[in-house]
Amino acid sequence: MSKKRVITKEDIHLKARLLSEGAKVTVNKPPVTGFNPFRAMVLNGSDLATLVRQEPYTRLEVQVNGDDLEFYDGGKYLTSGRMQEWFSWRDGKLSNGRPVNAAVIGMNQDIINIHYSYSCDNNNTGLSCRFCFFFANQHVSVGKELAKMPFSKIEALAKEQAEAVKIATDAGWRGTLVVIGGLVDPSRRAQVADLVELVMAPLRDTLSPEVLNELHITANLYPPEDFKEMEKWKTFGLNSTEFDLEVTHPDYFKAICPGKNATYPLEYWLEAQEASVEIFGPGRGTTSFILMGLEPMNIMLEGVEERMSKGVYPNMLVYQPVPGADMFRMPPPNADWLVEASEKVADLYIKYQDRFDMPLAEDHRPGYTRMGRSQYIILAGDALAYKLQEQGCELPEAYPVC
Known part of the structure; x- marks a missing residue:
């Protein structure tokens, strides 16, 4: 790893929210290997992998820009992430x-x-x-x-x-x-x-x-x-x-x-x-x-x-x-x-x-x-x-x- 991996309580709570609430996923640019709703997403810094179930009625939103991700809560920016690496x-x-x-x-x-x-x-x-x-x-x-x-x-x-x-x-x-x-x-x-x-x-x-x-x-x-x-x-x-x-x-x-x-x-x-x-x-x-x-x-x-x-x-x-x-x-x-x-x-x-x-x-x-x-x-x-x-x-x- 190029950077030291650090998990915060905020990372764990965000993953819990994603698993509980799901998110509205907007694909602005598909990932290099294509977008698969069952492919895991990864939170930068902590490297926590998470499923993001697509749900229309939630405050959480994920913007997909190629392999790069941005997570929002009611329009407020939370953190960045990436699509999990494809083999x-x-x-x-x-x-x-x-x-x-x-x-x-x-x-x-x-x-x-x-x-x-x-x-x-x-x-x-x-x-x-x-x-x-x-x-x-x-x-x-x-x-x-x-x-x-x-x-x-x-x-x-x-x-x-x-x-x-x-x-x-x-x-x-x-x-x-x-x-x-x-x-x-x-x-x-x-x-x-x-x-x-x-x-x-x-x-x-x-x-x-x-x-x-x-x-x-x-x-x-x-x-x-x-x-x-x-x-x-x-x-x-x-x-x-x-x-x-x-x-x-x-x-x-x-x-x-x-x-x-x-x-x-x-x-x-x-x-x-x-x-x-x-x-x-x-x-x-x-x-x-x-x-x-x-x-x-x-x-x-x-x-x-x-x-x-x-x-x-x-x-x-x-x-x-x-x-x-x-x-x-x-x-x-x-x-x-x-x-x-x-x-x-x-x-x-x-x-x-x-x-x-x-x-x-x-x-x-x-x-x-x-x-x-x-x-x-x-x-x-x-x-x-x-x-x-x-x-x-x-x-x-x-x-x-x-």
Whole structure:
């Protein structure tokens, strides 16, 4: 970095407001790589990355002048920013002529999804998580076709994914590979390990062991019926699990995640995480996404603290309304709520850091737990970076740049 990175409380509050209120976005001049409403924006100075949801009824406004940004509140200038850097390798071609970008579906700056399935059965049966519309264009007939996609087709797509990851890592990218695919069709639930191996094999064949060891490779799967199956996942090259709870209380889990709850109650997911701590290790080895804004703050904090006390590292996403989802008309919490909750979560990270696999300030590994990492819909990580900065830590880059 050319300048020392410094996070202020004002930066954190502005990001909270953007995640809560959205902004009116005016594109005076498109960015060099084109304007994408899902591409993160970055606040200059702090390098906090943030999603900016376009909303017509808000005081906040973003003026886009190429890759440069200006943020306003009711016409009053607040600060400057920039579009998050675009990876030039994403504009390249695979060996078969297909675009690299087509092989890394749902990628953001420090995550590349590795799909073992292309259809979530919860979406196809009306039991999707109420905030989610994942694979939403694949309902009913299309979803059923993808749910039964031949293994040979998944294998071919897995080779494309591995080639795209090789291009990325050759360019210097290091981050998290997320083995993902939602809940598979009932006829395939006994074959999940086979599907995971199907997508991991070409990665092992394509990447050097040195590069693989540098990556955070996590299994965003449903818990297996036999927790010992995770030991098999580990032999495939996975070094982490991500059993996403979304919420921490069983009543909210049942109401908001009916498909997940119908498969296994929340208690089972918690037990699976604790088994993962034994197999993959705490902290980076056992993670979980939890959405801030779906539960009362006190309930969420109690649940988060209990998980941290067991060695589980929660990634606290800020709930964002997704068009088409059942909860689309429910707004996120206000900025003050988000800041307060994020600061309290940051205090919990510090309180329980001895339960993780590495001290927070010393964790510079690529992946979810990297110190100073700024993810575009996570605020608690930024609050933690601010607190570590106040303790005298010099902040590293906020996100991968290559």
